[in-house]
Amino acid sequence: DIQMTQSPSTLSASVGDRVTITCRASESISYWLTWYQQKPGKAPKVLIQKASTLQSGVSSRFSGSGSGTEFTLTISSLQPDDFATYYCQHYNSYSGYTFGQGTKLEIK
Amino acid sequence: QVQLVQSGAEVKKPGASVKLSCKASGDTFSSDYMNWVRQAPGQGLEWMGMINPSGGRISYAQRFQGRVTMTRDTSTSTLYMELSSLRSADTAVYYCARSNNDFSSLDYWGQGTLVTVSS
Numbered sequence: 001d002i003q004m005t006q007s008p009s010t011l012s013a014s015v016g017d018r019v020t021i022t023c024r025a026s027e028s029i030s031y032w033l034t035w036y037q038q039k040p041g042k043a044p045k046v047l048i049q050k051a052s053t054l055q056s057g058v059s060s061r062f063s064g065s066g067s068g069t070e071f072t073l074t075i076s077s078l079q080p081d082d083f084a085t086y087y088c089q090h091y092n093s094y095s096g097y098t099f100g101q102g103t104k105l106e107i108k
Numbered sequence: 109q110v111q112l113v114q115s116g117a118e119v120k121k122p123g124a125s126v127k128l129s130c131k132a133s134g135d136t137f138s139s140d141y142m143n144w145v146r147q148a149p150g151q152g153l154e155w156m157g158m159i160n161p162s163g164g165r166i167s168y169a170q171r172f173q174g175r176v177t178m179t180r181d182t183s184t185s186t187l188y189m190e191l192s193s194l195r196s197a198d199t200a201v202y203y204c205a206r207s208n209n210d211f212s213s214l215d216y217w218g219q220g221t222l223v224t225v226s227s
Contacts (some may be wrong), residue, residue, distance in 0.1 A: 036153075043203055043217035044153065048214035050212055087153055091211050096169055097143065097155035 002026050004088055006100035012108040017078045021103045023071045023088030035064055036071045036087045038102075044087060048073065075105075081106050110134040111216035112204050119224045120194050130187040130204030130218050137185040141207040144178060145202040146190045154200075155198060158207065159187070194225045 001027040013019045023033065031051040036044035046055045048064035051071055061076045073083055088100040115129040125183040144156040159178045166169070166178050177190045187204050202221050205214035 013169060032212055038153075043205075043220055044212050044214070045217075046215055051207070089153075089213065091207075091213075093211075096167060097145070097214065099153040099155070102152045 001096045002029060002090060002098055003090065004090055004098050004100040006086075006088055006103050008103060009101065010104045010106060012106045013078055014108045015078050015080060018061050019075050019078060019105065020080065021073045021086055021088075021105075023066075023073070025069045025071075025090060029090050029092075030069045031067050032090055032092070033064075033066070033071045034089045034091075035062075036089060037082075037084045039084045047086075078105075080107075110136060110140075110206060112206070112215040112216055114202075114204060114218040114221045117222045117224070119127045119226065122195055122225055122227055124194050124225075125190060125192040126194060126223055127188060128204075128221050128223070130189075132177055132185040132187065132206075138182050139153075141203040141211070142178075142180065142187045143198040143205045143207060144176075145203045145205055145214070145217075147220075148197070148202070151200075156189070191223075194223075196225050199223065 005024045007022050033051045035048040037047050040046040047058050047062050052064045063074050065072050085102045085104045087102050091097050111133040113131050118126050120126050139161050143158045146154050156172050157178050159166045163180045175192050179188045204218040206216040207217040
């Protein structure tokens with residue numbers, strides 16, 4: 001099965017900072033990578049699909065890049081509402097939906 | 109617009125079963141692939157399985173094989189998930205979620221149902 005590994009597990013940053021979260025796949029997944037944001041007590045929300053396609057209604061401060069085995073989620077200028085946990089996710093028909101372990105973005 | 113409304117919180121004893129529901133509104137339920145995802149307290153997201161629009165094809169994550177049953181009722185636009193032989197490690201929030209058209213992501217989610225397994 002393909003494994004998804006995120007780094008870092010926790011990230012401390014300040015409002016206005018530019019931050020990057022990395023997701024690595026154990027084998028090539030082309031561009032089939034989705035990023036979610038999850039806030040406490042809420043369901044996850046799609047931010048970016050197919051590695052770099054911004055979901056409708058999502059702020060352009062979020063961007064995604066990468067292909068193959070290495071992907072990044074970048075937030076260009078952190079806003080207070082961005083402090084949350086972020087997950088990457090891959091789907092294939094053999095093992096279904098596989099999530100990274102999550103990155104908690106905290107206020108420094 | 110799709111809305112998924114899940115049933116309320118459950119408390120179960122070890123060894124028992126729980127059956128959760130997820131009612132969909134919107135016109136696409138009859139053609140949607142639906143999933144269950146769970147999240148233990150303070151932990152990450154774990155996919156449990158997917159059911160096709162007719163309910164005739166179901167794919168379960170290997171670790172839940174034999175303990176989980178997913179069904180759907182198209183007449184009431186309701187999705188169900190039954191988990192048996194509950195143990196404390198099954199304490200989690202359980203979400204239903206829809207696959208998007210190319211399965212790349214889960215684009216609509218229910219609000220989640222907390223299942224607590226405790227003696």
